[in-house]
Each structure stands twice: as structure tokens, then as C-alpha cells.
Amino acid sequence: MRLTERYDRLREADARRDEDGCLRAFHEIAGLADGPVADEGAPTPARVAWLRYDRPRRVDLLALRAGARPVAKFEDLDRRTALGLEQRLRSEGFRTAVVGPYARRFDVALSTPSGPAERYLVAASRGAEAEQVIEAERDRSPEGARRAGRLLGYPPCCVERFVALERTPEAASDGINEAALRALLDGPPVHWALHPLCSESPVGFVPCGGRCPLALDFARRVLAAVEREDPTGAAVLRAQLLRPMLIVRVGLFWIFDGAGEGSARRGSVRYSRVAAQDDPSLPWLYAWGARAVGASLARGDTVTLDEESLLAGEGGRTVARWALSQPMVPRWWLPRSEAL
Ligand SMILES: [Zn+2]
Numbered sequence: 001m002r003l004t005e006r007y008d009r010l011r012e013a014d015a016r017r018d019e020d021g022c023l024r025a026f027h028e029i030a031g032l033a034d035g036p037v038a039d040e041g042a043p044t045p046a047r048v049a050w051l052r053y054d055r056p057r058r059v060d061l062l063a064l065r066a067g068a069r070p071v072a073k074f075e076d077l078d079r080r081t082a083l084g085l086e087q088r089l090r091s092e093g094f095r096t097a098v099v100g101p102y103a104r105r106f107d108v109a110l111s112t113p114s115g116p117a118e119r120y121l122v123a124a125s126r127g128a129e130a131e132q133v134i135e136a137e138r139d140r141s142p143e144g145a146r147r148a149g150r151l152l153g154y155p156p157c158c159v160e161r162f163v164a165l166e167r168t169p170e171a172a173s174d175g176i177n178e179a180a181l182r183a184l185l186d187g188p189p190v191h192w193a194l195h196p197l198c199s200e201s202p203v204g205f206v207p208c209g210g211r212c213p214l215a216l217d218f219a220r221r222v223l224a225a226v227e228r229e230d231p232t233g234a235a236v237l238r239a240q241l242l243r244p245m246l247i248v249r250v251g252l253f254w255i256f257d258g259a260g261e262g263s264a265r266r267g268s269v270r271y272s273r274v275a276a277q278d279d280p281s282l283p284w285l286y287a288w289g290a291r292a293v294g295a296s297l298a299r300g301d302t303v304t305l306d307e308e309s310l311l312a313g314e315g316g317r318t319v320a321r322w323a324l325s326q327p328m329v330p331r332w333w334l335p336r337s338e339a340l
Pocket of ligand 1: 207
């Protein structure tokens with residue numbers, strides 16, 4: 001079953017208040033074969049909009065203004081935000097191009113031919129690049145992707161890898177963003193500056209690998225621009241990118257105040273606090289994530305993932321265990337604090 005259908009099942013079960021249906025659908029999305037479920041109203045992790053789509057990425061604005069990148073695009077904005085951003089950038093002397101309205105599914109993070117068309121993309125540059133990027137992206141072929149990637153300053157190796165990933169069975173069933181996320185996390189340990197799931201990540205593209213030197217150069221340029229503009233903010237950002245995360249899907253993950261060890265598929269984190277990604281456009285996903293997983297994490301102080309199970313512990317004893325379905329879905333984000 002395609003991932004979009006699994007999300008549809010959860011949304012529909014939630015709308016008809018079918019609790020068993022919701023739990024079943026949630027487990028299918030999260031790749032959990034079973035596990036506990038908390039009552040509605042049980043204490044759950046704090047909500048954070050760690051990855052949000054309704055506002056322009058600040059790092060891209062900073063990098064654009066500082067000349068660290070020639071062109072930037074700001075995707076999936078609502079109409080008011082898009083028009084406001086366009087006006088502001090024009091008044092600063094940028095050339096802009098706007099695409100929209102189009103429809104977007106935030107669960108799989110993809111634009112879609114159906115659904116309400118209410119999202120806009122704004123591209124901005126000093127020269128003619130903004131129009132050229134839009135033009136290149138209109139051509140949905142690999143050649144169009146290559147042209148757009150070149151204009152946006154993305155490394156050619158990363159663009160090629162993305163084009164190849166788009167043709168995989170994983171991309172056909174789960175969408176390109178899920179496929180690209182797992183391909184990245186399952187490779188060599190990903191550098192913290194190439195964080196794949198944060199609104200403030202220095203790279204807005206999928207690197208071809210977690211150690212890609214050209215992607216790291218890109219991240220270095222963007223972070224240097226942030227550092228010049230806002231040194232305190234740069235330190236906060238670095239700490240944010242280094243926090244351990246339990247990633248289930250692109251829109252479903254938990255962020256820990258704590259330290260971890262291990263790899264993407266096998267490891268554990270000891271923590272004092274946990275927060276949950278909350279995309280305001282997916283309230284049913286947050287609600288079921290909180291009841292099926294989050295409530296147990298909120299009680300615990302350690303969480304362990306291996307290829308068969310996910311375990312939450314408190315004071316040395318297990319408070320919850322989930323069996324994983326295969327192929328396993330959850331992954332760790334456990335970056336090392338290394339130089340950039
Ligand atoms: Zn690369």
C-alpha cells in the first residue's frame with residue numbers, strides 16, 4: 001500500500017472517531033507491529049514546529065541577502081506570506097518570481113494534483129536566476145532538475161543522486177522525500193550541518209551522502225553568513241542541529257534533550273526531555289503520534305532502537321515496547337559534534 005493511502009486511512013478514521021482504525025492506520029504509517037496506546041489526555045511531549053512549511057526559511061533569507069547564494073526559493077507558503085515576502089524582497093532590490101497556487105500534501109511533503117490549491121513558491125535573486133529556476137522546474141524531466149539544481153548552486157553529484165532516487169520503487173511507494181531521507185540516513189554517518197529535517201538546516205536539498213564535500217561547502221557558506229549576521233543565533237542553530245531525534249517519517253519525529261550513541265538503525269538516547277514535531281496542518285498525525293508513542297517517551301528517560309524493536313525505559317526498567325514491521329521504518333538522527 002502506498003504511504004499516501006496509509007495517511008488517508010488515519011485521517012479518515014480520525015474524522016469518524018474510530019479509535020481502533022486510527023491505531024491500526026498509525027501503526028502502518030510508523031512501521032510498528034504492535035505497542036501500547038495511551039488514553040486521550042495522558043501527558044504527552046511538548047509540541048514544537050521543528051520543520052514548518054508556512055514561513056520562509058530564515059537561513060535561506062540570510063544566505064540570499066549576504067550573497068552566500070545567488071538565488072533562493074521559498075516553497076509552500078500561504079498566499080499572504082508569499083505576497084508579503086515577494087514585496088519585501090523586491091523593495092530590497094531582488095528580482096522575484098512566484099508560482100501558484102498549487103496543492104500540497106504535508107504528510108508526505110509533496111505537491112499533489114488533487115486537494116485545495118493554496119500554496120505558493122517565491123524565488124528571488126539579484127540577477128535573472130529566479131525566473132530561470134522557475135522555468136527549469138516547469139520542465140519536470142531529469143534535465144529540468146539538473147538545470148534548476150545548477151542555478152540554485154546545488155552540487156551536481158547531489159542533483160544526480162536525487163534524479164536517480166526519483167526512479168526507485170521506494171520513491172514510487174513512499175514519495176521521493178521519504179525515500180531520500182532513508183537513503184541518506186542509511187549511508188555513512190551524516191554530518192550535523194547536513195540535517196535533513198529542520199527548518200533551519202543550512203542545506204535545503206538532499207545531499208548525495210552524509211559526507212558529500214560539496215554539500216558541506218554549501219553548508220559552510222550558509223553558516224558563515226548566519227554567523228556574520230547573528231553569532232548568537234548561529235550557536236543556537238548548531239546546538240539545535242546536534243540534538244538527537246527519533247525519526248519515523250518526514251512529518252513524524254521526536255527531538256530529545258539528551259545524548260545518544262549508535263547508528264541510524266541501532267542505538268539509544270538518554271534524555272531529560274522530549275518534544276514532538278507538530279505540523280499544524282497535520283493535527284491527527286500529532287494526536288496519534290502522541291497517544292501511540294509520545295506518551296511513553298514522555299514518561300521515560302531512555303529510548304532504544306534496534307532492527308526488531310523500539311523500547312522506552314525509565315530508571316532502568318522498560319515502560320513500553322513496540323515491535324517493528326519489516327523493512328524497518330524508524331531511524332535515529334545521532335550526529336557527532338564535529339568540525340565543519
Ligand atoms: Zn553531493
